Amino acid sequence: MKKKVLVIEDNTDIRENVVEILQLADFTVFEADNGKIGVELALKHLPDIILCDIMMPELDGYGVLYLLSKNTEAAAIPFIFLTAKAEKVDLRKGMEMGADDYLTKPFDDIELLNAIESRLKKKEIQQTFYSKSLDRLDSLISKNDGLSELKKIISERKTRQFKKNQVIYYEGDRGNGLYLMLAGRVKTVKLAEDGRELMTGIFTADNYLGIQALLANEPYSDTATALEDTSVCLIPKDSLEKLLNLYPDVAKEFIKLLSNDIREKEEQLLQLAYNSVRKRLADSILRLHKQPGHDDEDGFKITREDLAAMAGMATETVSRTLSDFKDEGLIEKKGSTIRLLDLPRLTKMKN
Numbered sequence: 322m323k324k325k326v327l328v329i330e331d332n333t334d335i336r337e338n339v340v341e342i343l344q345l346a347d348f349t350v351f352e353a354d355n356g357k358i359g360v361e362l363a364l365k366h367l368p369d370i371i372l373c374d375i376m377m378p379e380l381d382g383y384g385v386l387y388l389l390s391k392n393t394e395a396a397a398i399p400f401i402f403l404t405a406k407a408e409k410v411d412l413r414k415g416m417e418m419g420a421d422d423y424l425t426k427p428f429d430d431i432e433l434l435n436a437i438e439s440r441l442k443k444k445e446i447q448q449t450f451y452s453k454s455l456d457r458l459d460s461l462i463s464k465n466d467g468l469s470e471l472k473k474i475i476s477e478r479k480t481r482q483f484k485k486n487q488v489i490y491y492e493g494d495r496g497n498g499l500y501l502m503l504a505g506r507v508k509t510v511k512l513a514e515d516g517r518e519l520m521t522g523i524f525t526a527d528n529y530l531g532i533q534a535l536l537a538n539e540p541y542s543d544t545a546t547a548l549e550d551t552s553v554c555l556i557p558k559d560s561l562e563k564l565l566n567l568y569p570d571v572a573k574e575f576i577k578l579l580s581n582d583i584r585e586k587e588e589q590l591l592q593l594a595y596n597s598v599r600k601r602l603a604d605s606i607l608r609l610h611k612q613p614g615h616d617d618e619d620g621f622k623i624t625r626e627d628l629a630a631m632a633g634m635a636t637e638t639v640s641r642t643l644s645d646f647k648d649e650g651l652i653e654k655k656g657s658t659i660r661l662l663d664l665p666r667l668t669k670m671k672n
Contacts, residue, residue: 323349324441325368329359329385330403331377335426339372339403342430343437356380360388363395369444370399370437372424375415386418399440419481419555443482480552483507489530489545489553496541498555500530505551509543510630520630521586523548525612532578535561548627596672598634602642603670605632606652610661620653620660 326348330336336352343350351366353359357379363371371389375382382402389395402415402423415423421443424436480503483489489500489507507524521543524530534541535558565572592604605628609621625643629636643659646652651667653660661667 323347324370325349325351325366326437327351327353327359327363327366327368327371327373329353329356329371329373329377329382331355331374335374335403339433342433346434348437356382356385359385363389363398364392367394368398370401370440372401372403372437374403376405383415383418386415386420390419399444401436401440421482480554483547483551483553485547485549487547489547489551490541492542492544493540496531496534496558498558499532499535499561500545501554501556502526502528502530503552503554505553506548507545507551507553508548508627508630509545511543518626518630519633520627522582523609523612523631529575529578532575532582536575548623598638598642599645600670600672601632601634602628602639602646603651603667606646606659606661607667609659610664618660620658622657623659624657 326343328336328339328343328350330339330352331354333354336354340350340352351362351368353362356373356377359371359373360380362368363385371385373382373385380388386400389398389400396419399421400419402420403426404423405426421440422436424432483505490496492512502524504526507530508520509522509524509530510518510520512518524545530545530553531541533539565575592601596604608631609623612621623631625636625639628643629639632639634642643652643654646667647654649666651661651663653662
């Protein structure tokens with residue numbers, strides 16, 4: 322079947338040119354000259370991808386994106402902004418709202434087609450991530466209607482992509498939902514009054530971000546940053562709150578997750594308070610080693626700074642202690658990659 326593209330653009334010349342290019346490329350194209358008609362066409366035809374101008378009469382591009390994000394079927398449609406150079410500074414707003422990409426006018430036919438093909442391919446890859454994560458949810462579901470409903474909500478949400486070192490949310494921000502990790506790695510860090518960072522967690526696929534803030538209805542207590550290119554699904558706060566109120570089985574599962582998170586943080590605080598430098602660093606390395614997503618033979622990657630934030634140590638101390646571990650044959654270190662050579666000795670490290 323032909324892929325369907327919706328073009329929302331108030332400039333007649335630009336719109337007609339884009340439509341012609343897409344039709345020649347064998348796409349089925351729908352067009353709208355303002356945001357209001359664009360929303361109507363999107364809900365009616367559910368295109369595979371949407372191209373939308375920002376500044377338009379009736380309803381601007383931000384309004385279009387907002388309204389579509391409220392519809393469970395339309396929210397998953399890849400959304401690309403068409404923007405003039407002067408509007409480029411405003412794009413952060415659109416990307417934070419959930420836009421997938423943007424094209425700066427004027428653009429040629431190759432740029433246009435490449436952007437569409439790239440986004441459609443990413444959607445196919447994202448569906449693979451979704452299917453794997455949803456399969457893992459089956460172990461929780463059994464006959465529980467609430468968890469089945471949670472699975473349905475997740476499957477209808479659009480994947481959001483974060484580049485390495487990109488911030489997902491800041492400490493003090495108000496949470497607008499719960500993040501489900503689909504792929505990649507994310508660290509959460511809390512900033513001390515003296516400016517030092519303390520890493521409060523590292524999250525991988527199938528982990529949830531922001532449970533405590535959501536359940537307590539409080540701002541995020543730490544900052545979440547992607548350690549590598551990462552895919553997440555944002556489950557809206559209002560949808561999840563309805564589930565928690567209607568289905569005790571869903572609330573029970575999230576209470577378990579929250580209690581596990583609290584227990585891990587308590588253990589981390591005890592280690593920081595009572596363990597020696599060598600013991601703290603060994604425990605941090607072991608925690609990283611136990612995380613899924615890496616091969617024991619290849620080891621795992623982490624910077625000195627992140628390891629220091631995780632162990633509550635100065636970076637210089639981390640460097641010296643890692644050198645000691647290397648000399649003692651406990652680990653192998655190449656750049657930012659650490660591979661364990663003697664797991665039993667690291668595990669039994671004396672305090």
